[in-house]
Structures are given as C-alpha cells and as structure tokens.
Amino acid sequence: MNKAHCPQVLSKPAVKPPSRRPYSALISRIIGRPLEIRATGSRKTSTSAPSRILTAPASGARIDPRLFQIAALGALLIFGVAARAFEITPAEFFVIGATALTTQWAMSAIFAVKFEAKSALITTLSLTLLLRAEALWPLAAAAFIAIASKFLLRMRGKHVFNPANIGIVAVTLATGAAWTTPGQWGTAVWLAALIAGVGSFVTWRASRLDVPLFFLGVFAMLLFARATWLGDPLSIPMLRLQNGALVLFAFFMISDPKTTPDGLLPRIAFAAGTAMLAYVFIFHFYKSDGVFYALAIACLIRPLIELFDSARPYQWRDATISAADRKLILPAE
Amino acid sequence: MNRSLKKSLIAAASALAAVTATGGAFAFCGFYVAKADTKLFNKASKVAIMRDGERTVITMSNDYQGELKEFAMVVPVPVVLEEGQIHVTENAIIDHLDAYTSPRLVEYFDEDPCAVYANDEIMVTASKAPAAAAERRRGDDALGVTVEAEYTVGEYDIQILSAKESGGLAIWLKQNGYKLPKGAEATLGSYVKQGTKFFVAKVNLDEQTKTGLRYLRPLQIAFESPRFMLPIRLGTVNADGKQELFVFALTRNGRVETTNYRTVKLPTGMTVPTYVKDEFGDFYKAMFAEQVQRESENAVFLEYAWDMNWCDPCAADPLSDDELQELGVYWLDGGGDRAEPMTRRRPSPGGAKDVFVTRLHVSYDAAHFPEDLMFKTTGDRENFQGRYVMRHPYKGDAKCEAADRYRADLPKRFENEAQTLANLTGWDIEDIRTKMDDNGQSFTPPKKEKWWEKLWSKSDKKG
Numbered sequence A: 001m002n003k004a005h006c007p008q009v010l011s012k013p014a015v016k017p018p019s020r021r022p023y024s025a026l027i028s029r030i031i032g033r034p035l036e037i038r039a040t041g042s043r044k045t046s047t048s049a050p051s052r053i054l055t056a057p058a059s060g061a062r063i064d065p066r067l068f069q070i071a072a073l074g075a076l077l078i079f080g081v082a083a084r085a086f087e088i089t090p091a092e093f094f095v096i097g098a099t100a101l102t103t104q105w106a107m108s109a110i111f112a113v114k115f116e117a118k119s120a121l122i123t124t125l126s127l128t129l130l131l132r133a134e135a136l137w138p139l140a141a142a143a144f145i146a147i148a149s150k151f152l153l154r155m156r157g158k159h160v161f162n163p164a165n166i167g168i169v170a171v172t173l174a175t176g177a178a179w180t181t182p183g184q185w186g187t188a189v190w191l192a193a194l195i196a197g198v199g200s201f202v203t204w205r206a207s208r209l210d211v212p213l214f215f216l217g218v219f220a221m222l223l224f225a226r227a228t229w230l231g232d233p234l235s236i237p238m239l240r241l242q243n244g245a246l247v248l249f250a251f252f253m254i255s256d257p258k259t260t261p262d263g264l265l266p267r268i269a270f271a272a273g274t275a276m277l278a279y280v281f282i283f284h285f286y287k288s289d290g291v292f293y294a295l296a297i298a299c300l301i302r303p304l305i306e307l308f309d310s311a312r313p314y315q316w317r318d319a320t321i322s323a324a325d326r327k328l329i330l331p332a333e
Numbered sequence B: 001m002n003r004s005l006k007k008s009l010i011a012a013a014s015a016l017a018a019v020t021a022t023g024g025a026f027a028f029c030g031f032y033v034a035k036a037d038t039k040l041f042n043k044a045s046k047v048a049i050m051r052d053g054e055r056t057v058i059t060m061s062n063d064y065q066g067e068l069k070e071f072a073m074v075v076p077v078p079v080v081l082e083e084g085q086i087h088v089t090e091n092a093i094i095d096h097l098d099a100y101t102s103p104r105l106v107e108y109f110d111e112d113p114c115a116v117y118a119n120d121e122i123m124v125t126a127s128k129a130p131a132a133a134a135e136r137r138r139g140d141d142a143l144g145v146t147v148e149a150e151y152t153v154g155e156y157d158i159q160i161l162s163a164k165e166s167g168g169l170a171i172w173l174k175q176n177g178y179k180l181p182k183g184a185e186a187t188l189g190s191y192v193k194q195g196t197k198f199f200v201a202k203v204n205l206d207e208q209t210k211t212g213l214r215y216l217r218p219l220q221i222a223f224e225s226p227r228f229m230l231p232i233r234l235g236t237v238n239a240d241g242k243q244e245l246f247v248f249a250l251t252r253n254g255r256v257e258t259t260n261y262r263t264v265k266l267p268t269g270m271t272v273p274t275y276v277k278d279e280f281g282d283f284y285k286a287m288f289a290e291q292v293q294r295e296s297e298n299a300v301f302l303e304y305a306w307d308m309n310w311c312d313p314c315a316a317d318p319l320s321d322d323e324l325q326e327l328g329v330y331w332l333d334g335g336g337d338r339a340e341p342m343t344r345r346r347p348s349p350g351g352a353k354d355v356f357v358t359r360l361h362v363s364y365d366a367a368h369f370p371e372d373l374m375f376k377t378t379g380d381r382e383n384f385q386g387r388y389v390m391r392h393p394y395k396g397d398a399k400c401e402a403a404d405r406y407r408a409d410l411p412k413r414f415e416n417e418a419q420t421l422a423n424l425t426g427w428d429i430e431d432i433r434t435k436m437d438d439n440g441q442s443f444t445p446p447k448k449e450k451w452w453e454k455l456w457s458k459s460d461k462k463g
Helices: A020-033 A065-083 A090-110 A117-130 A137-151 A163-174 A189-205 A208-232 A233-241 A244-252 A266-281 A292-305 B015-022 B091-099 B131-136 B167-174 B184-193 B205-211 B233-237 B274-294 B321-326 B401-425 B431-437
Strands: A131-133 A176-182 B006-011 B044-054 B057-063 B072-077 B086-088 B104-109 B146-154 B156-163 B197-203 B218-223 B243-251 B254-257 B264-265 B301-309 B355-366 B375-378 B387-392
Touching: A020 B301, A065 A117, A065 A189, A065 A244, A065 B167, A090 A117, A090 A163, A090 A266, A117 A131, A117 A137, A131 A137, A131 A163, A131 B044, A137 A163, A163 A176, A176 B072, A189 A244, A208 A266, A208 B184, A208 B274, A266 A292, A292 B006, B044 B091, B044 B301, B044 B375, B057 B086, B057 B091, B057 B167, B072 B167, B072 B218, B072 B233, B086 B146, B091 B167, B091 B243, B091 B301, B091 B321, B091 B355, B104 B274, B146 B167, B167 B301, B184 B233, B243 B254, B243 B375, B254 B264, B254 B301, B254 B355, B274 B301, B274 B387, B274 B431
Parallel strands: B044 B243, B104 B387, B264 B301
Antiparallel strands: A131 A176, B006 B104, B044 B057, B057 B218, B072 B197, B086 B218, B146 B156, B156 B197, B243 B355, B254 B375, B301 B355
C-alpha cells in the first residue's frame, strides 16, 4: 500500500492576519447575501466585523451537544475497530484529522472567523468511520472537501452540504480509490438499537431528533410497501432497517442541525424527501451509496425549502457568531 | 532464535471437495426442480462472476449427481439473453479457480536450534497440481408466460421466460413437468414484479451423450445490468438445511464485498498442531462452521483476495489468460495462447494482468439470508488469504544450551497451538492434546539435566 501521497491541501495556505474579512464581502456579493447570520431575530445579517453575539439564552452550564456527538462517534469507532474488525489504521485517522483541522484553521483565518475544532473533529470521526481507501490521499481529499465546502459553498447564510457527506460523495464518485462499506456494521438488532439509542440522545440534545425519526419512518414505510407489493417476507425490509450503517447515517449524519432546515415542517419535508430519494437510488438505480447521494441532493434543494422557513437559524450552544462553526446544535430555547 | 524455516504447502482443495460433495444432488443458486418425485436437495454451489462496470459474466458450476433427465435449473436473470450470451464451459476452469483461492496450510520445519542460519524463508515445495484433488469431484399466453427464446447450448436445453404473474409461471412450470417446492411461488412472484426474466435449463440427453461426459458442465451467461447481485432466494426455498455457496469474483478494481450482509475475513495466519496436516479438510470445515456461528450465522466470509498475477504461497498456479477470458475477463487483449509460465513469486510491479480475484464463502438459509446477495466492488487491492501454519519441531539430537532452551519451550508452544486450534474449530481441547501427543508434540517437559551430569561426561567415557 502506498501511503506516501499526501495531498497539497495539507500545506497551509498563506494567511494574512485576519483583521478584515477580505473574501467574505466578495463571497457575499457572489451569493447575493451577506455571509453571516445573526443568531437572534430575523435573518437580517450583519456584515460588520465578526460579532460576538451569543446565541442561546444562557441556561446555565448546558453542554454543547457536539461533545456528546464526538463521544458517541469516538465510542463507535473504538467498537468498530475492536469488535467489527474495521480496517482503520492510525495513519488514516490522523491524516483525516490533520487535514480537517488544518483546513478549518486556514479557512477560519481567511474568512476571519473564530477557529472551532469541534465540527472538524466530528467530520473527522464521521469520515474515519465511513470512508475507506487504500491510499491516504483520497481520505485527505475528502476531509479537505468536507471542511472547505462549509466556507465556500454557502447559500442563504448557511453552508449547503453536510460536510462529511459531501466529502464522501465527492471522492467516491470522482475516484475509484475510495469507497464506503455499507455492510460493515452488520445487521445485529442490538447494535442498531444501541446506535439508535445513543443517537436519540445526541439528536435530542441538538433539537433534531425529528430528523432521524422521520427519515427512518419514511424509509421504513417505503421498504414495507415494496415488500408488500412484491410479496416478500418482512424479514427483507427488516434486514435493511437493521443495517447499522443506515441507523448511523440517520442519527449521526443527516441530523446535523446546521444542514437541516430550522423550522419543524421544512425539516420534516427535508428528512422525508431524503428518505424517498435514498429509496429511489437504492432500489431503482441500484446504488449502494444511495443514502449519501440522496442527502447531497436534498442539501442542494434545501435552500428552496428554506424559502418557506421562518424559524431562526440554528446556533450551537456555545457558538459565537462564526460563519464557519455551524455544525450541530442545541435544544430548543 | 535465529532459525531458517522451510515450508511446504498443502493445498486445501480436498477440503473444499469435502464441503461441496455432501448431499447427493445439487443445484445452483436457482433451485433444483425435479421432473419426478425425487428428493430434492441443493447443498453447495460454485459461482464465478466477472464484473466490470455493468458487464457481467456468471459461471454456474454444479456438482449434480442425480439422474441427468431430472436435472433442471431456474435462474432469475435481468434481461432476455441471446444465444450468444449463453455458453457452456469446462469444470476444470472453476476447479482451478477454486484450487488457486483455497485456504492453505503451510508447513515449516524447525532447524537445528544449535545452528545459526540466515533468517529468510525458502519455499521448498508447493502443492501438487490441484487437478488431482479436483478430479476426485466430479398454453403459455393464457398463463401470462412468454417463452422469449429457446436455445440448445452444449448439453442444455434452455428457455428464457418472462411472466406477468407468479401464479401463471408456477402453473406453466408445473405443466411443463417441473416440480415446484412449496413456497417457490411467492419468491417467483417477487422476481416477476421486479421485471426479472427466468433462465430455465434442462439437460438435452442426446446432446449430453455426444459430449461423452458423465457429468454436467458449468453454464455461463453474459449480460449487462446495473445490479451486481446473486439471486439466492430461490435456492433457499427447497433447501434441506443450509447451503454452501462459493463466489469467485473477478474484477479490474479490487475486492468485492456484500452490501446487505457483513463481509468478514476468515481467521488466518494461525499456527496449528502438526496433526492438522492429515485432517486439513476437517479442520477447514470445522473452523468455517465455528466462525459462522460466531458471526450469528449471517456473515459472508472472505477467504481470498488477490491480484491474479501471482500468489504466495501458491495453492495452484494463477489462471492463464485463456482461462480468465473463458470466465468472462474480456480486457486481456493479446493474451492469445502464449502459455507463459505463471509466476509463483511477487510479480514485477504493475503486473501483467489487471485482474483481482475475491473468494467469498457463505453458508446460508432463508432465516439468516432472506435477501439476495448484493455486491459492490471496492478499490481495495490488498491481498488476503486463508493461510494456516504448521511448525514441526526439530527432531535431531542437538546438544547445546540453545537446544535445551528450545526443548524446554516446546510444551508451551504446543499448548498455544492446542488452544488456537480449539478456539478456531470448537474442538475439544483434551482431544486435541491427545492427538498432538500421539503425533510427536508432547507436553511433557524434557527431563532436566542435573548440573553435575555434564561435568565429567567427556573424561568419563568408559562408563
């Protein structure tokens, strides 16, 4: 295995002191909207220097839900390596992590926002769990694309794509050098239940429990409808639903608060739409990575859904207003 | 201890034979439908799949042992096949592929512990030609059924059917002399609704006689389909217990795995007691059965994943270009019939052929494998093989301090081997110890020499 090729992205972009935000105004002009959103009130935004407005009313020492997510993903990673023989080398983990953190740091500097490691860490864990490659460069490329997309592909003040998702979709479609392993978790009920249980807590803390539930609910309905139409035994849709990879996707990827609509109804539409797209990809186009493609497309459509969304933009519990740090969230205020 | 290790190899082809030859009759992943009231089985099958993009060539090897006129096979296929898309090939090719990818036992002989050797491993012998082991084995419209095409290919009469609904198809099959197992209709219905066609093959006795063979040759079909899968559901309908399936995937990119079931690597690289040499087939079967249980009976096992240019150690030579082309590998241009000697060693980087082989082994029934096997090709080209090691202790009369230490260490090493074997196979550890003892792997520590025994041994020769 040749692990020698590390991509260019690892080298640090030359960064000028981020006193002003030279690019953000430009980007704002390109996307036709100001780059940043204020957490409170309407979507009117401030283009002034990075504000320090805090989001949620301080309800004491509540913990950032991203920390739960990091703990849960970390535990799953350890379980996967120890008990499911995931072939993940320390080098792979560190390359993904180093690329993600470096990119986050560099982009934060360029866009003059506060550096925030938690989101990059979540992306690192997600990519490490889901993406496989023989060489290191596709993993580094995925990490770079994931993080860079948060800064570069923005609409209506939010990043368009779920970071880890777009990283996976981009490298698996563009190269044959990386792949996912949908069967790697197996279909043990206890494991699916455990992932769902932990995931429920994390997404509940992030006020996004509705997303995995509606996604899985709609997906399950489609599977059962298909089985009924075909006259298949119910063990077939059950097998699909017990797949640990699907449950992990539902609770730890699609539920990212920063890339789901803020209002409940648009969010339900988003989750249900992703489930339908995933079904079509898997059962009509026979794409085993259908869920990832579905989420990427749903994220592209999301700004349209959000036209009808008057809810306040999501802010992480401890987030300052930084355009970069939108990853997960917090309980309803 | 710096000891050179000689190794030799025992191919596991015989082990596979033992697995596949159980049961009197056989049908591939379709199901066996007898024309008479014969007891039906389908126990094991070997399927080679060439997959590149959407191009697919499936070779279905069968070990059918019953009356030829009762043989019948139904395989769901995605499209109506033209005659040129159907072919009959030789068993020897599948047997060769089987032998090349078989789990293997490697033998090492400990050298004189008193001597110092370079530490490189030398391949002394490889297996005998696997062929030796291989040789041992051997009214329609109203029903909504359309016979889309009929061909005679080799010794087979083939019909490609399409159906509007399963009831009609079931009646058609019964009217045409097939005996359908209970429960087949629902499964057929599922395929009918998915737009699947059915490839139905029977033996043409006249043509079969002309071949002069006493067995049936593997059928091959070539088609394009976005679905990379193997239909196993029909095969579970009339199954008498679990069935064994070996899938040999040939791709350009790399390893193949299942997406709807977990693909697990077979344990490999363990050192096992030397007596396993004589019962390697049993060892393989027991180990496989034990691993199946440990994975809750619903995992697919990876037994081999290798670049077709080489092997190390080789259970058999890699397949020739001609053989690969016969199995559907269409991108080997200019392979011709230059019978290049196959390398047993690492090839020059890059390799001559761009073919990666994956061997998957699954023991399945409807309860644990309700859905057909769905595959994907990964970019993983890392080599993997099921390989087990035997280390023969040094039997010579070495006399030196190193030899004493070596002998004193042996019982511990044997105990480790015993526990490894028990753990892999679920065999009783006491039985294992007894067999090892009988086979020269004794657990009794060597008699400890007293310190003074050596003192005057040289001068006191007259003794």
